Amino acid sequence: MRTVAMQANDGGNNPVEVLANGDSEKSSTTSRFASLLVSKDRDYLLSATGTQVKVSSLEEKVLGLYFSANWYSPCRTFTQVLVGVYEQLKSNSSGFEIVFVSSDEDLNAFNNYRESMPWLSVPFSDLETKKALNQRFEVEGIPCLVILQPGDNKDEEPALCDGVELIYRYGVEAFPFTKEKLEELQREEMLKHENQTLTNLLTIHDREYLLGHPTTNKVSAYLLLTRE
Structure with a gap:
């Protein structure tokens, strides 16, 4: 022993x-986030303005690890969606933070892409941490958003790795991305589907009618022939 x-x-x-x-x-x-994001030479992340933010400041937050790259257009598209969700949650003081884990090919691409992001980033130079995060969460494609709940290494909720799909499907309603919250959303979705009627599908709150095709005057071939 x-x-x-x-x-x-x-x-x-x-x-x-x-x-x-x-x-x-x-x-x-040691906190869950520190064990993932702190290296032997660094205990901070980069803010949107380039200042250093201590990893320890994330301890009580729901954290999203965002694996993405500027060179891939689906990443840029999802980033725009994620920015809207992030800013709405931040304005509500919801306790949500995102850390960008770059797959960009060079520092200029990383910096240019990061300009569109209001959240934190792992420094581009820290290849070891980025590689370890990709391996830890078995990231096979981008964009990928991994959601981590606050807690220590002994008592942690499993990582949720389909954050991209959840953001596209539920938006801010998915927060805080817990098992209970997602089960609640699925139940609501199921009930809505079961109670759906043709009227509900085809109308909205300020329109209860449909547009038909205009009537077309038809002329028989016999009449056309008899005119000659």
Whole structure:
């Protein structure tokens, strides 16, 4: 059995247990987000203006890891949708934050794309963290939005990896992206479908009629022949 000798720091302001055999591991008190986003040389993320924001400031928030790239048009399209949802949630003080994990090919592309984003980013130079995040959440395609709930490493809700689909489907209503919230939305959707009628499908609140095709005067071929 290994014995803990002391506590040290890993260089990123994370407590580390130093063991009798010389090994070290992240302390059980290390937050979920810190264990994912802090590196040995960095304990911050970049804000939309380029300032440094401590990872520790995210601890009580619902977090979205946004895997995306400027060179792929579906990413740019979804980014516009996500910006609208993000800004609406932020205006309601909902406790939602996003971290951009770039798949851009160079720093200029990263910076240009980040200009359209009001949220945080992993620095472009931190290739190790970006690679680790892609592997950790098995990101196979972009855009990809992984939702993480606040909590520590001992008591955490599993990551939700279909955030893009949920944003497209429910928008801000999907927040806070918990299992209970999504089940509630699915029940509402099912009830709406079961109670749907043809009238509900074809009308809206200020229109209860349909437009028909104008009547066309038809002339028989016999009449055309007899005119000659």
